[in-house]
Amino acid sequence: MHKDDVRPIRSLVFVPGDDAGALDTSRSSGADAVVVDLEEPREPFSDEQRRDAGRMVGEFLRSLPDDGDHPSYFVRVRSPRTGLMYRDLHPVLCGALTGVLTPKLEDGRDVVAADAIVTAAEVENDVAVGTVALYPILETAAALRNAYDIADASPRVAYMGGAISRFGDIHQSVGYRWTAEGTETLFIRSKVLIDCRAAGIKYPISGMWGGTNDDLDGLRRFATELRDLGYFGMMLNTAEHVDVVHEVFSPTADEVRYWADLDRLATEAAADPDAGPITYGDPNDGEGHVVHGAHVASARKNLAWARELGLA
Incomplete structure (x- = not known):
């Protein structure tokens, strides 16, 4: 192993x-x-x-x-x-x-x-x-x-x-x-x-x-x-x-939903050359509102964890 x-x-x-x-x-x-x-x-x-x-x-x-x-x-x-x-x-x-x-x-x-x-x-x-x-x-x-x-x-x-x-x-x-x-x-x-x-x-x-x-x-x-x-x-x-x-030690349904949303939004934006900046949720969320590459990478890594647990 x-x-x-x-x-x-x-x-x-x-x-x-x-x-x-x-x-x-x-x-x-x-x-x-x-x-x-x-x-x-x-x-x-x-x-x-x-x-x-x-x-x-x-x-x-x-x-x-x-x-x-x-x-x-x-x-x-x-x-x-x-x-x-x-x-x-x-x-x-x-x-x-x-x-x-x-x-x-x-x-x-x-x-x-x-x-x-x-x-x-x-x-x-x-x-x-x-x-x-x-x-x-x-x-x-x-x-x-x-x-x-x-x-x-x-x-x-x-x-x-x-x-x-x-x-x-x-x-x-x-x-x-x-x-x-x-x-x-x-x-x-x-x-x-x-x-x-x-x-x-x-x-x-x-x-x-x-x-x-x-x-x-x-x-x-x-x-x-x-x-x-x-x-x-x-x-x-x-x-x-x-x-x-x-x-x-298991992700919640809300966490899985959030990670899946970021993964989806990033995938859609990558396919659209005219896509603007990705945003998510309330502007008051600060760092969490404007989505960056690190956010997407973290979301996808966490989704992989959830999938390995059979929860996504």
Whole structure:
């Protein structure tokens, strides 16, 4: 998979890789994508349990129907720095696997190593080389500092974003105290977003809501801020949040109508050599009233996003 080939992911739900029931339920979760966690689904997690989990996840992925009527599936495996990434990846890598979440990276060299490991696993499992995407998780201060280099280190890096969480590795590394308002991570989320977009990540995805599962108002506020910043989706620790998150990370009917109008007006003007300046709406709208090329380009880009979501 290449950066340019990706589809938007609004919701990325984590499920433990050692829970057969959770795996089966994930197929009907309504999420755009599911991450099967083989790195640290629980504590403790012995080598024997990890091997059993890998076999189970591999069987599950290979049993998925080819009709695509299920979420996209990713697996989270141990970091290439551990020397154990291939051991986790080999039993689960198959044609049904969209990508690999690579945790605890430090810089672009880790991505290069992960790319080589995924290539080896593709070859050993008769999967076309380059099929499986990489999704680096930025969980350390060094990874946040080197976000652009990480995103740019391999054409496999198709998805990326900040791994914001309340209790996870990034909290330990940076030392912030989580708040529902999220001001303590606003710079992190903004910095990573710019690095992602500069490196060609089409649809950046952010980290989790750290509040209680029943605080849907808090979740909506956080998700709306992420969308306002420029993110197109977020990680989730429960499928209960999918509906709210999909609503926030989907264009509204009014937005789609506006983009379609600009696309139509620009197309009509291009075919008429005598067409005057394109205007739209109320003159009081200021910048939005006189339509320029940048407005049209943005509208068409947003329409493509809406079409990929099946909403235009």
